[in-house]
Amino acid sequence: xxxxxxxxxxxxxxxxxxxxxxxxxxxxxxxxxxxxxxxxxxxxxxxxxxxxxxxxxxxxxxxxxxxxxxxxxxxxxxxxxxxxxxxxxxxxxxxxxxxxxxxxxxxxxxxxxxxxxx
Numbered sequence: 001x002x003x004x005x006x007x008x009x010x011x012x013x014x015x016x017x018x019x020x021x022x023x024x025x026x027x028x029x030x031x032x033x034x035x036x037x038x039x040x041x042x043x044x045x046x047x048x049x050x051x052x053x054x055x056x057x058x059x060x061x062x063x064x065x066x067x068x069x070x071x072x073x074x075x076x077x078x079x080x081x082x083x084x085x086x087x088x089x090x091x092x093x094x095x096x097x098x099x100x101x102x103x104x105x106x107x108x109x110x111x112x113x114x115x116x117x118x
Contacts, residue, residue: 025115027063029108034058034065037104041067044096046079067104 038056045053055071069076082093 022116026112029111029115030065031058031060032111033104033108034067036107037067037100040100040103041096044100046094046096052079 035058038058041056042053045056047053052069052072052075055069055073057068057070059066059068076097080093080095080097082091084090
């Protein structure tokens with residue numbers, strides 16, 4: 001049994017333990033969401049040679065995870081939103097980054113809520 005004098009110390013200790021568990025759980029949720037998004041992007045990316053689809057990576061920078069195309073980063077905007085052709089006209093975009101981003105955000109939020117609730 002805890003005496004009144006040690007109550008504040010016990011509460012502080014319990015809060016520190018909870019904070020550490022939540023922090024670790026959120027880090028794992030970020031990594032999981034980023035890696036799942038990379039898998040989805042590799043499947044959903046337009047394929048001509050397959051090089052663009054193989055280029056997706058998840059990299060940890062500081063405490064954030066960044067998803068990027070390491071091989072053909074110049075094509076991401078053009079393929080997602082479309083572009084003008086050399087002889088006139090337009091090429092339609094193939095939305096693959098936007099939908100994957102929304103799914104990754106939703107996945108992270110659900111996992112974060114689960115971690116925080118315990």
